[in-house]
Amino acid sequence: DAPRRTTIAGFPLSYVSLGTLAVQNAALILVMHYSRIMPLVDNKRYYTSTAVFLNEVLKLSIALVIALYDTASNMGPGVSSSELVSTLATQVFSGDSWKLAIPAALYTFQNSLQYIAVSNLDAATFQVTYQLKILTTALFSVTMLKRSLTTKKWVSLVLLMVGVAVVQIPTGSSGDDPKKTTRDVSHAEMNKSVGLVAVTVACAISGLAGVYFEKVLKDSTQVTLWVRNVQLSFYSLFPALFLGVIIKDGAAISHDGFFTGYNWVVWTAITFQAVGGLLVALVVNYADNIAKNFATSISIIISFVVSVWIFDFSITINFLLGMVIVLYATYLYSSPDRRPSSMPSNPTAE
């Protein structure tokens, strides 16, 4: 049996996956938002249902390749490809595989809502409001996973929410900024209330789906993470295809074509989202859903810093203050609880 790899270049996999997720999340939101407001391709905007569907196809392909590789190395040399495929198929479709249909449907709905939200809110507002999922996730973790959080962890969760809210407080001085003109033109098509409703519902679903996936993952140790990902993406294909591509946009897509409005920006958004989904799964496996949300909070800071370089965004005192609070909350949450000083702390065993 190969030992389970929990470090990369000496760093615990939990930290590596969290750091990567923070960077990925910042990049995803910026690219996804731009893909909705960029100049039209051949006078057409792409249909988000096609992007949600392709995201699942891509995730399924990546998870399948890794699961096949995993199964092959467990079965040892000399195994035929038909044996390999049938072993994997048995793992994917047997036992409690159906349980993944629930988070699959929830995530597909959440991914569609996320597109509605980023189409109607600017990237920063979306990202900050989306942090409400920190609270929904904590509440579902406590109720569904029977996890109890120490007072220190609750305090850090509240601090995190405060920090995120402080970043959001508008400052009076930026109102007449002439640099904002190009952004305002694209804002004309946005409907803030629609965006806010979409993001709020997405937060509730995020907490529920994330915690449900974590429960399935950690309840049974026989099925590997990659087989779980194959199951999740497989079951997601059905709602993504039937409810999204066929029922919601079917008429328009059959007229315009599946790939109408596509360019490299759209493909980049889809790829970032697929990779992000798999990173989320790694983080949930090696740490947990609450830790995942801290990674995405840090990504807010990354996207603000990138915005300063690329979009001439000016740093305000609120931003700096909020950032310090978010970073302190993250430190507080992840610092080890009081233990006898002789015990070494183990960051992977949260």
Ligand code: C5P
């Ligand atoms: O915003 P939140 O962190 O809840 O988003 C989770 C994202 O990760 C969703 O887009 C979901 O489709 C994806 N995911 C995934 N595979 C998993 C768990 C989550 O693709 N195993």
